[in-house]
Amino acid sequence: MKNNKRRSFSLGYILLFFAIVYLAQMFFSPKAEEVSYSQFRLYLKNGYISECTVGQNIIRGYYKKLSAEGGEEDKIAFFTVPIQDQALVNELEEQKVRFKGAPENNFLKSMIMWWIIPFGVMTLVWFLLLKKFSGMGSPFMSFGKAKVKLYSDNGTQKITFADVAGCDEAKEELKEIKDFLAYPDRFQKLGGKIPKGVLLIGSPGTGKTLLAKAVAGEAGVHFFSISGSDFVEMFVGMGAARVRDMFEQAKEKAPCIVFIDEIDSVGRQRGAGLGGGHDEREQTLNQLLAEMDGFNSQKGIIIIAATNRPDVLDNALLRPGRFDRQITIDRPDLSGREAVLAVHAKSVKIDPDVSFKTIAKRTPGFTGADLANVINESALLAARHNKNSVGMEDLEAAIDRVLAGPERKSRIMSEAEKKTVAIHESGHTLIAAMLPKTDPVHKVSIIPRGTAALGYTMQLPIEDKYLTTESELLENICVLLGGRAAEEIILDEISTGAQNDIEKVSKLARNYVCRFGMSKKIGPQTFGRQSGNIFLGHDLVQEKEYSEKTAVTIDEEVTKIINECYEKSRKLIQDNRGKLNVLIKKLEECEVLDGEQVLELLNLKKKDISLSGDKE
Template sequence: MYFLLIALLYNWYIASGDGFGQTAEIEYTKFKQQLTQGNVERIHVQGDQINGEFKSPQILNISGEDTLRSENFYTYIPSYGDNQLSAALEENDVTVSAEPESEYNWWYIALIILPILFFIYIGVMFYQRMQSQGQGFFNIGKSKAKLQQPEKQDTTFDDVAGLDNAKTELTEIIEFLKEPDRFKDIGAKLPKGLLMVGPPGTGKTLLARAAAGEADVPFFTITGSDFMEMFVGVGAKRVRDMFDKAKEASPSIIFIDELDSIGRRRGAGLGGGHDEREQTLNQLLSELDGFEPNESVVVMAATNRPDILDKALLRPGRFDRQIKVDMPKQKARLEILKIHAQDKPLQDDVDLEVIARSTPGFSGADLENLLNEASLYAGRNERKKIAMEDIDNARDKVMMGLKREGLQIDDKEREVLAYHEAGHALVAAILPHSDPIHKVTIIPRGKAMGATQQLPEKEKYLYNREYLLDRLAVIMGGRAAEDLIFETSTSGAQDDLKQVAKLSRKMVLEWGMSEKYKHISFGSAEEEVFLGRDMSRQREYSDSTARDIDEEVQKISREAFERAFSTIKENRDVLEKVAELLLDKEEIPGEEVDKLLNEKKQNTQEEKQKDEE
């Protein structure tokens, strides 16, 4: 196509006679003069155009200024004709050839055909690409579900750590798929839909794959977005095709990941509904409990947004079973780490129990990434085995981001950072209900200029008021240290203040932990707006109550600061020692802070004993 375009432009440029080559346009008078002088060798006549060749090259004027030494020329016969031309040609013995004038202007035809050929070329390329991806025009309505045959599935429940409740729930469905007749004889029906709900990375897809491996049945997997296409009706057709294939391979399992992409509430939000998505959802609902029973076909789905799903999906007979897949607790994290550590060489100092305790809030995917990052650190340091130091560095990278190399911090700012983090650490070490300190650092990572890491001694499921108040005081410890030592405030406490505002508002609005509004919940402090559905939702309390809530939030925040300030003021000498250690080492373990506090207590007791004596 590109070659054809270049060739057409080349020929047009040649024929235009703009000086490319040895052909030039001359006036008809100039042609008659050269003819009379006997300097014309031959001519070719086509219509009113004369193309000819001089006997000796001539220097011709081009565009009135430029000159060209040319042997070839062309000109045009005047419209009134020239009766003497034929006699002059014979007299000067000029060879004449002629052809009739063309009835078509080929250049105009080429300019019309060329765009058509270009679009045909684009269409062919698009068709070939769709064919290579298995999405030909005639296959566009075919299901994109990937089939995994039983013999190729090697994932079982042994590969899924934790999630014991989910495994128990799935065991019944697996037994039904293995022995359907045993359940049919007593009138039991196979559950049609099972919805797994949980945050990203908690193992929902892995759990579905393991269920298929345990049941030893074909496993069809697809994401919700695979149903959607630019053509109307394609999504519904793909749903029908997927269920037809699953019925042919029954007993089988269909797994739909990210169900919320097609299962959102119909007609919800500011922009109304989405016809293609709603048609796809309607077809899915019809297949789940349509006129024909889908025997021995179980539909599993996963989502992390169950709040936006259409209610018709969740009624009995469709996705009537829901499995909550939460973030793994400490015991489950230990089991997950053991599975991911099987193919990784670890040094003797690596304690998986310590790692499990130090990673609260990590999902299974996060733990896998943690060990992978640790192995990369070990490779960078040219170690053959992963050390605990590598895992600590990987955890810091995952939790706080990469070190910010080349960041220029002057001595004054560095001192402020040291006292800020020392304030957090000191309050955390002194208050009775706070979590133990793991590490204090002033090394900038990600968006943070420093950090004080605390690790809970055990998993917490309930948070009492005393723990939350101590937690608020610890967060305020950095701002309190700045106020005590430098008598100012810095922007480094921005994230701390956001955390305090968020936590204190939850205590008042949701948990009934304020002095004025005990045992009352006013709703969530963090309502998410779903496509405008919640924008018109009215508050469930009056303006005066909202003002009182704001006052209670301010009171809790103010008291947290005052507790932190008084705690630091009473132990200012320890604060200064911790800050000096941070300025010297940049990073210290929590045991260093505890050691300094214990030394102060011991000195205080010795002084009391001396005074008593």
């Protein structure tokens, strides 16, 4: 098949070469007028000939032609066939015509100069290009080849389950896949069939790709990796061709694992496009479905795919026989974060006093990628200060950098703005410290960070929480409104610094009524369809599931909740204005206060509970 394709390309090349030569001779050869020899002698006698080349068989040159008005026109090329004429040279000299002799026409030399040399040069260039473009990843000869990366078990940089932490349940599920690839006879003798495909579902950064590589590393088999977007091409049919080629390569290397990252880019629900159903992406998906039906998992080919958008995948991909097993990879919990930190810190010099358990407590909601970034940032910060190892203060600074962005030391605030930010953050801090069911304050700062944060109050939970009670939700709203309330009470006016707080408050209050069914007036009901992110052609129109009267009631309840929480925050600040003033003054002096300093200034005891960070 490949030889036939190469012969077709070579034949096309030869035809193209001759066509170019023919067109070049047609369009670029000079046009010359044929004249008789007697007419040539007449032009010569009258002085019209300006120059010529006299050959043994032909005379070429230019003559001047007079126009009707008597003016001289441009020179016109001509040629004529001479006869034996001994007086021609003398007459050319008499008329002062520039002339020269032409060598005899050598057919062999003409062939070499005009045909063989150009043909040889083009042939050499053609085969060099053919050799170069035959490689993987070339844009010329490999449109239909899958852009897969093959990782073989060569003993170097081998990734195993020991390199993956924080997702023990997912590892247990995938160990069965590893066992099948390593010991297929154990399953085949009982007649069991291993799943053809495994779909890894999880937020970005939770370690889906790392888990797939660990399975291949544990089983000691070939590992093919490709992104879903690599299948989609501007040329029709290329995506389907690449799917076929990928499975052909996998069959040659079986047993192996084929990993398709971001499969949602090619596996989206069919018929969801607005411009018709038969597009290139759908052809690619159809070919993928056909290939998954066409191979037998007993051959030792396992398809592992990863996505963070399972809601947009086509149902045909998720049915048994395709991606039989779906494994959800959550963000790591407290013990998982501690294990992830230990894994990523293996290659970093860590101070013996560093407690990964403490760092894990201060990073709730972080993914494995976030924690790896914290370790890396801390190492960079330590190197910047010429330290020999990474200390606790470097890890703390790295967490702040990841959460709120780098410090903006170049942003100079006026004294009035600095005082306003201190009042605002002190309001958050006071409410968070005094309400019983909020998370303890970890740090408060008025140093600008990131693109928009002029200050922040960070609250961290003591332990992982998976449920939020009604009272905790309302107290969280009070904390968010504490900054605005402090500005209004101390300054007697408000600023734009509470913009982010108000957005969060509005969302929490509406969820309180519409999603959680906590409103006493409306009761345990949900309002509005809760769909995922909107993508083209899917959920473009959202049905309104409640009347206008109910919508007014919802708005009234949301407004009532926000106003009640705001009044509660105002009262707490007014009753403890002295403590607030102490906190404001100290914050202006130090710019950063930790949780213990806040409790000491407010004369409060340490809490045993938890919350999330707030940024301006």
